[in-house]
Amino acid sequence: MRAALHAAHRALWDAPGNFTKDGYLTIGLRGHQPTLGDSYSNNGSMYIASAGLLALGLPADDAFWTAPAQDWTQKKAFNGVAFPKDYAVNY
Numbered sequence: 001m002r003a004a005l006h007a008a009h010r011a012l013w014d015a016p017g018n019f020t021k022d023g024y025l026t027i028g029l030r031g032h033q034p035t036l037g038d039s040y041s042n043n044g045s046m047y048i049a050s051a052g053l054l055a056l057g058l059p060a061d062d063a064f065w066t067a068p069a070q071d072w073t074q075k076k077a078f079n080g081v082a083f084p085k086d087y088a089v090n091y
Contacts, residue, residue, distance in 0.1 A: 001070075005055060015031035018031055
């Protein structure tokens with residue numbers, strides 16, 4: 001999971017235009033792409049989407065950071081490696 005998040009974060013955050021001149025996130029997948037927004041989208045939506053950054057709050061000695069990197073589902077799929085099928089979860 002750590003390796004997948006790191007790859008996604010680099011792909012998304014390396015783009016110019018992610019922030020306004022005041023330092024707020026902009027609408028877009030990678031950089032400022034306002035046409036990707038819907039009528040209900042606003043800059044606050046970008047902060048809800050930033051939940052993927054929660055791992056940054058884990059201590060440095062947490063297994064999330066210290067365990068060896070592993071391939072994630074999409075990487076396995078695109079490389080022809082077998083992976084378990086996802087199923088609906090009922091909590």
